[in-house]
Each structure stands twice: as structure tokens, then as C-alpha cells.
Amino acid sequence: DTAVSQTPKYLVTQMGNDKSIKCEQNLGHDTMYWYKQDSKKFLKIMFSYNNKELIINETVPNRFSPKSPDKAHLNLHINSLELGDSAVYFCASSQVDGGTQYFGPGTRLLVL
């Protein structure tokens, strides 16, 4: 059973489109995160949610909107995609805010 899962694994789309990435964790964790990993492998936090409440928003453009329908899911919607949004996006979860984070397999987004 996959602990943290993301869909889709690959996403290729045109500039200007709107797309969503979904994340689910079956670990019973309270806190979920979105990270962006660029082409140089640099990993940076974007958002964190604790029990469906936004805790961290790291100066991400407001084209990115996370949504947490329940504490097991944290989806990421991206409006008006730009070339610079091409990256690998990772979802993670931790039992509590500040606990060890467990990562999903990543979504590879390519904007053409």
C-alpha cells in the first residue's frame, strides 16, 4: 500500500492552461505539504496544511492554490501555467507539524 500517493505522475501541458495535481496519504497524518524541485534538484517548500488549515505559504504566486478537502488529501491547482512552472512537485505528510515528513513519488510537470 502506498503511504503518500500523487496523481498524475507525469503532466505535459501548454502555457496558459489550468491543471491540478492530487495527493492522498493513508498514514493518518495531520500535516501535509507541497514542495517544488527544480532542474538542479533544489527542493523548496511551497505550502503546508495542518488539519485542513493553511500554515505555511512560501511566497508562491497566487496562481498556485492548494485545497485540502480533508486531512488525508491536499490538492494543488495551478492557473495560467508558465514555462517556469516546469518542475517536479512532491507532496509529503507528517504525523504532526514539525514531525518527520514522508514524501510521495512526485509529479513531473512540463509546460510547453
Next chain:
Amino acid sequence: GESVGLHLPTLSVQEGDNSIINCAYSNSASDYFIWYKQESGKGPQFIIDIRSNMDKRQGQRVTVLLNKTVKHLSLQIAATQPGDSAVYFCAEGSGGSNYKLTFGKGTLLTVNP
């Protein structure tokens, strides 16, 4: 190969040797440190962690050392195996009510058979 153009620090070792991967962290208020392993095409995988009230912690074939005086963290892998080839990240945790992990640059470890 995957390392082309990445400009990551790299470490190349022979199978069976011990590996030491180093990390300098920036925030003296950080109280939690984690090492992650990321294999090609996969997400970061937790290896070992250490709290700031400790200076050494051991796991299976891995040891993490923390030197708070010089803000330095290291990961030692004993008897390195080809399956250990990956990018290794250190991360520091801080923030109180807005707790977050800040990741280091990553080191590419290549194990030669």
C-alpha cells in the same frame, strides 16, 4: 548520465568502502535535522534524523553526526553498496508554530562495483 548539468556536489566510492556526506546548515535556531535519500525518478526517502540535544545517532549502516558549534551535519554510510547510489539531502527544521524543513543542495553519491 543524470548528473550532467546538475552541478551537484558528487562523491564517488568503491563498493564496500565507507562514505561520508557532509552538510553545512545555516540557522542556529534549527532543532531538528534529517537526512533523505532520493533515487532517480523517486521521491525523497527518510533515512535518519537527529534532534539538536544529541550529537550522534546510529541506524542500520548509517550514522548521523551533528556539530552545532560549526553548524555541520554529516551522514556516514558503512560498507556502501551499489543500491546506496542516489542524491542525499540534509534538511534542518525550525520555526515554532510555522515549523518547516529547509533542504540543503544535495550530494550525488555514486557507488562503483
